[in-house]
Amino acid sequence: MAGPDALNPVAERLKDDLTELATIRAPESGGWTRTVFSEPYRSARDWVRARMRSAGLDVHADGAGNLIGVLPGRDPSAPALMTGSHTDTVESGGRFDGVVGVLGALEAVRLMRENGIRLERDLLVVDFLGEESNDFGLSCLGSRALAGELTRAHLDRVDHEGVRLGDRYTGFGLDPSAVLGAAGDFTTNGLHRYLELHIEQGPVLEEHGSAIGVVTAIAGIRRLVADFIGRADHAGTTPMTVRRDALAAAAAAVLAVRQEGCGAPVHGVATTSRLDAEPGSPNVVPARVRMQAEMRSVDVGWLSDAQRRLAQKITEQAGEFGVDADLRWSVDNDRVPAHADVQQTITSITDALGIGWEAIPSGATHDAVHIARLCPMGMIFIPSREGRSHCPEEWTELDDILTGVRVHTETLIALDRSA
Ligand code: GLV
Ligand code: MN
Ligand code: MN
Secondary structure: OOOOOOOOOOHHHHHHHHHHHHOOOOOOOOOEOOOOOOHHHHHHHHHHHHHHHHOOOEEEEOOOOOEEEEEOOOOOOOOEEEEEEEOOOOOOEOOOOOHHHHHHHHHHHHHHHHOOOOOOOOEEEEEEOOOOOOOOOOOOHHHHHHOOOOOHHHHOOEOOOOOEHHHHHHHOOOOHHHHHOOOOOOOOOOEEEEEEEEEOOOOHHHHHOOOEEEEEEEOEEEEEEEEEEOOOOEOOOOOHHHOOOHHHHHHHHHHHHHHHHHOOOOOOEEEEEEEEEEOOOOOEOOOEEEEEEEEEEOOHHHHHHHHHHHHHHHHHHHHHOOOEEEEEEEEEEOOEEOOHHHHHHHHHHHHHOOOOEEEEEEOOOOOHHHHOOOOOEEEEEEOOHHHOOOOOOOOOOHHHHHHHHHHHHHHHHHHHHOO
8 A cells, every 4th residue: 555655746757757848849939839730749749659658558549639548447347537638839838738737647647556556447648639729719629529529610610821620630640530530439438537637827826825726617718700891992091081990990899808808797808819900001991800809707697798798899899980890709618617526526635635725717728628528527726827828937836736746646546436
């Protein structure tokens, strides 16, 4: 039987893994860039595959490009336990988002093996393909496919270079029909529980001095692509009163997005991330603008109402500029609650270890959203310095990661035994 400290993660080993993976990134970008379908991402995943093997896992990639490492349990017929996260990053992102969940799970596997702990069930450690949202307005490609939520229509979406998602898969060596067929491919016996360790990516845990966040729910995300159609005119001669300036209308929309996001009573945020104006000449009134925005909340009622209010406001304001607005909304994911039993298991373990925790909603999205369709899920958060994330300054102290991995390891063991 393992002694009380035997399940403490090995600091140097985890630090080495984090440091090595961080060296694999696009050299020309700032920060850490390993966007989905890129060459650095391909190299990083070769590295993850090798690390999974040396941790003692049987590794394969499924049809959707997820890397799955299996630690066989005693009972091959029992529904499997799943954990994992992602190793892709946003453009110029950080070193910890997603990575902590994958490398932390590998450390958990090593600790179990070193301590002779054999789980009853197979443990699947997954590095999900492409979790970060992309040009296709779609996050969590791999876990979405696993849950059967990736559709043929998604594959027909095009990025800003006009390339279909289906063709991006092909270019990465994946067969689009295998991607669509990946649902249920990972195990014959179904899933028992899913657990994900992740950095908070916000300021709450650090501000409150809590070492662990027990996630209550993950925010729903509505995405907006809006086309503003005005009229090109001479910028030097056309009177201000008769212009149909698409960029002026889009600017008003950007402020409306912000204003709506500031008005949420519980939790809600709204962000415009991109404006593309045409023709983009200094002496021409902008004729067309494409705007990309999103709204998120764990408050389902607010999110729906805010979307309706915002749509109305953007259209009305555009009309005042003589501009037509064509708004296309999509749901990236609905709000998903973490399962009460999994939350309870995490809190019991954390209490037993004498570690401080608090319940916390997630404004960021995660692969857990989609795996929740397959089995009860839960997430463990650890603090982010100054709440910074999706930027090179993203940082989590090694001690905080070690605490997270300890709780994660023991929670996996407890979930394996749970009914
Ligand atoms: C991923 O980090 C997201 O929340 O979009
Ligand atoms: Mn993430
Ligand atoms: Mn992210």
